[in-house]
Amino acid sequence: MAHADADGSRSGRHLHEAALKRQHTREQWSILSLVVPAMIVIVLIILIPLSWLFYLSFLGDNGGFSLENYHKMTQYKSYYRIFVTTFQVSMLTTLACIALGYPLAFFLAQLPPRWAGVFMLAVLLPFWTSLLVRTYAWLVLLQKRGILNEFAMQVGLWETPIKLVHNMTGTLIGMAHIMLPFLILPLYNAMRKIDRDMMHAAANLGANPVNAFWRVYFPLSLPGMVAGSLIVFVLCLGFYVTPAVLGGGRVIMVSNQITAILENQFDWGAASALGVVLLVATTFTLYVAARVFKFDAALFGRD
Amino acid sequence: MNWWSRPAADTQITHGRRLWLYVLSAIIMLLLVAPTLIVVPMSFSDSQYLEFPPSTWSLRWYEEYLGSSKWMRATATSFQVGFLTMLVATPLGIMAAYALFVSRHRATRAIFLLLITPMIVPVILIAIGTFYAYGRVGMNNTIAGLVLAHSALALPIAIIVITAGLRSYDLSQEQVARSLGATRTRAFFLITLPQIRFSVITAALLSFLTSFDEVIIAIFVSGGANATLTKHMFAALRDYIDPTIAAISTIMVILSSALLLLTQFLGSKGKRN
Numbered sequence: 001m002a003h004a005d006a007d008g009s010r011s012g013r014h015l016h017e018a019a020l021k022r023q024h025t026r027e028q029w030s031i032l033s034l035v036v037p038a039m040i041v042i043v044l045i046i047l048i049p050l051s052w053l054f055y056l057s058f059l060g061d062n063g064g065f066s067l068e069n070y071h072k073m074t075q076y077k078s079y080y081r082i083f084v085t086t087f088q089v090s091m092l093t094t095l096a097c098i099a100l101g102y103p104l105a106f107f108l109a110q111l112p113p114r115w116a117g118v119f120m121l122a123v124l125l126p127f128w129t130s131l132l133v134r135t136y137a138w139l140v141l142l143q144k145r146g147i148l149n150e151f152a153m154q155v156g157l158w159e160t161p162i163k164l165v166h167n168m169t170g171t172l173i174g175m176a177h178i179m180l181p182f183l184i185l186p187l188y189n190a191m192r193k194i195d196r197d198m199m200h201a202a203a204n205l206g207a208n209p210v211n212a213f214w215r216v217y218f219p220l221s222l223p224g225m226v227a228g229s230l231i232v233f234v235l236c237l238g239f240y241v242t243p244a245v246l247g248g249g250r251v252i253m254v255s256n257q258i259t260a261i262l263e264n265q266f267d268w269g270a271a272s273a274l275g276v277v278l279l280v281a282t283t284f285t286l287y288v289a290a291r292v293f294k295f296d297a298a299l300f301g302r303d
Numbered sequence: 304m305n306w307w308s309r310p311a312a313d314t315q316i317t318h319g320r321r322l323w324l325y326v327l328s329a330i331i332m333l334l335l336v337a338p339t340l341i342v343v344p345m346s347f348s349d350s351q352y353l354e355f356p357p358s359t360w361s362l363r364w365y366e367e368y369l370g371s372s373k374w375m376r377a378t379a380t381s382f383q384v385g386f387l388t389m390l391v392a393t394p395l396g397i398m399a400a401y402a403l404f405v406s407r408h409r410a411t412r413a414i415f416l417l418l419i420t421p422m423i424v425p426v427i428l429i430a431i432g433t434f435y436a437y438g439r440v441g442m443n444n445t446i447a448g449l450v451l452a453h454s455a456l457a458l459p460i461a462i463i464v465i466t467a468g469l470r471s472y473d474l475s476q477e478q479v480a481r482s483l484g485a486t487r488t489r490a491f492f493l494i495t496l497p498q499i500r501f502s503v504i505t506a507a508l509l510s511f512l513t514s515f516d517e518v519i520i521a522i523f524v525s526g527g528a529n530a531t532l533t534k535h536m537f538a539a540l541r542d543y544i545d546p547t548i549a550a551i552s553t554i555m556v557i558l559s560s561a562l563l564l565l566t567q568f569l570g571s572k573g574k575r576n
Contacts, residue, residue, distance in 0.1 A: 034402035035414055038395045038458055045455035046420050049432025056435075100331050107328035110312055121567070122332035128559040129339050130516040132536050133552040137338040139544060140345060145352070147341070177338060199313035209316035238425025241518050245540045255427040255519075262431065275428045282425060 050279070057272035069273035079257075079274075086253045089171060089243065090236035094183075096176040097232050101183040102225065108184075109191035120188075127181035135245050138174040139165060142246075166248025174246045175236060182235060183228035190224020223293060230289045234282050254278045339556060346549035364550040373535065374551070380525070381515055381532040384446060388453040388514035393507040395454070396461025401491070403462075404469045419459040426519045429455070434523040444526040452520050457510035464509060468502025469495075501569045508562045516559075 060066025073079045104123070108116045126134060141147050142165035149161040164170055194217065202212035240255035252260070254274060261271040307319040318325075346364055348357030368374050399418060403411050421429065433452045434443065442448035472495070480490035496503070521531040532551065539545050 028406060028408050031402050031406045032408050032410070032414075034398040035418070038399040038418055038462070039414070041391075041395065041451065041455050041458060042418055042420060045433055045452050046424060046429065049436040050424065050428065052436060053428065053432050100334070103324060104328050104331045107324055117567070117571075119328075119332065121563075122336050124563055124567075125560060126335050126339050128512065128563045130533070130552075130555050130559065132516070132518055132533055132540070133342060133555050134339055136536075136540055136548055136552055137342050139540065140549070141338060141341060143544070177335070180335060196313050203314045207314070209312070209314040209320070212314045234423070238427055240427050241537065245537075255425065258427055258431060268435065271431060275425075275431065278425055279428055282423065286423060 053272040053275055056268050057276045059269055069269045070277075072270060073273065073277070082252055082254060082257050085251060086237060089168075089175065089239075089251065089253060090233050092172055093175045093179055093236050094229050094233045096172065097179050097183040098225065098229060100176065101180055101187060101228065105184045105187040105191055105224075106221075108188050109194075116188075123181050123184050126177070127185075131178050131241060134178055135174055135242050138170065138177065138246060142170050142173065165246055167250050168247070170246040170248075171243050171251045174242045175239060178242060179232045179235065182231045183225075186228040186231065187221065187224040190227070191221050194220045226289070226293050230285065234285055237282055237285075238278060342549050342552040342556060345546070346553040348546065348549075351546065364546045367547045368550045371547075374532070374547070376528065377530055377532045377535045380446070380529050384449050384453060384525075384531060385511045385515035387446070387450040388457055389507050389511040391450060391454040392457035392461050392510040392513075393503065396458055396465055396506055396510070397496075397503060399458070400462045400465035400469060401495075404466055405474070415462075418462055421455045422459045426456070426517075430520045430523040433520065437524060443524055444529050446529055449521065449525050449529070449531070450514075452524055453514035453517055454510075456517065456520070457513040460509050460513060461506035464506040465499065465502050468499040472498045501572065504569055505566045508566055512559060512562060516555075 057069050058065055058067070060068050108119055108123075111119065143149075144161045144163070146164070148164060152158055153161070164173075198216050198220065199212055202216045203209075207215065238255055239253060240259070243251045243253045244256055244259075247256075255278070258271045258274050258278075261267050261274070308317050310316065311318045311321055344356060347360050347362065349359035349361035349363060350357060403415050403418075429452065433448070437443040437445075437448050442451075474495075476498070477487075477490045477495050480494045481487060485493065516533065517531075518533045518537055521534045522537060525531050525534055536548055536551060539548055
């Protein structure tokens with residue numbers, strides 16, 4: 001078509017290209033406009049309220065800009081203790097999840113897919129069950145005259161009931177149980193993607209099973225483990241229900257303190273400031289992790 | 304060669320040598336499942352105290368639950384809010400997931416990150432933030448307010464599930480329909496949607512469950528006649544151990560197990576097709 005009339009065809013093609021391009025752009029925008037309703041929900045529920053809290057956290061008693069809400073945090077020892085508790089609980093829960101989750105994920109990843117699917121129900125059932133129900137279950141199990149104490153005394157492990165709940169122990173047990181699926185699921189997915197030929201090759205080259213595991217399999221499973229651990233750690237930082245119920249007022253994490261401030265003092269500035277610190281800690285952890293481990297592919301299956 | 308000394312994996316390790324792994328995994332699976340199931344026998348106990356195994360059995364806690372107008376109203380609210388959240392989050396999730404999947408626009412990645420923020424932001428912040436904002440516009444203690452907030456929580460889950468569905472589907476089928484003269488909308492509803500229906504149903508069920516099980520936002524934003532089941536349960540757990548909770552928990556465990564098995568069933572069916 002292009003050879004008929006040199007001058008006319010060129011301008012015609014230009015017109016054509018421009019029209020196509022315009023049409024393409026218009027279509028791109030019309031497709032993209034489908035996300036608008038979802039974005040409105042996120043803006044209304046997340047962005048606007050969070051910006052408001054951010055603003056409130058910098059509001060002083062006199063109504064002007066001030067850092068006093070943040071300054072308070074460095075002054076009082078109670079705040080320091082809350083940050084330490086939050087970090088401690090999150091760290092210990094994550095470690096417990098790795099210790100329990102790695103072997104189980106490994107076991108599941110070794111099974112034929114059909115059987116893995118069946119045993120996976122053991123991970124998915126608690127994952128789908130309300131966290132309130134599971135917290136309640138642990139309250140029942142761990143209480144003074146609860147099943148665990150009765151059983152241990154019958155077997156002779158200890159003589160008088162041990163205080164297992166309304167303290168740190170109970171909180172950690174409950175949180176590890178609730179968080180375990182969050183570690184196992186990404187770890188299992190990562191393990192499934194490990195090329196089986198790698199282990200064949202290791203065995204062929206003379207590695208014994210233990211050596212092959214530690215020098216080939218484990219390093220390959222690390223990204224999945226890191227991704228899972230980070231999800232667990234970050235979710236723990238903002239945990240509220242389990243420490244509130246199983247901690248019995250003795251385990252105060254940041255979220256519990258935020259509610260306490262609002263319930264007792266109705267101090268929006270102080271509560272918001274604490275919330276901003278929590279949010280910054282959470283996003284910072286995720287940001288660094290995403291930078292260092294490039295793990296969002298493992299998280300969302302997207303690159 | 305018996306099972307014991309047969310190789311179990313590519314490294315030729317035998318089942319016998321990794322027996323410890325099987326035992327350990329069994330224990331961990333038991334630890335995962337048992338606490339969830341323990342509430343079932345507890346709920347049929349006749350005792351005021353939570354003894355195990357119950358010495359006498361009865362349905363009194365179920366009667367208590369079914370006979371209480373407070374619990375009944377809360378249950379109705381939770382179902383209503385869960386259902387409405389499902390109706391909001393699923394179509395919005397489909398639209399967003401489809402747009403982000405098909406679009407080649409530069410902004411898609413940023414938009415995706417924005418849409419999954421409810422998964423990253425600690426829920427307590429969403430709770431107090433919406434509580435404050437709703438206070439300004441008079442939306443606290445309303446069904447609409449709770450549905451909107453729960454929809455924000457459910458959206459990232461719906462989007463991720465549906466995106467996974469789209470990824471395992473061949474989009475060129477839709478292009479064929481369009482080249483044969485169907486509009487994009489028509490091609491989507493006739494060709495694409497039926498093929499990703501299992502992910503859509505899973506997303507809908509998860510949206511419902513996200514709302515139904517949600518505690519923290521409900522504590523702040525719901526109240527009065529519109530308080531949810533979880534809000535009352537949380538209050539009851541903090542103050543004393545009421546065996547009625549065991550009965551309610553049992554019902555919730557049955558509900559979530561049923562939904563879980565349904566998605567597993569749909570998932571295997573979806574793979575076969």
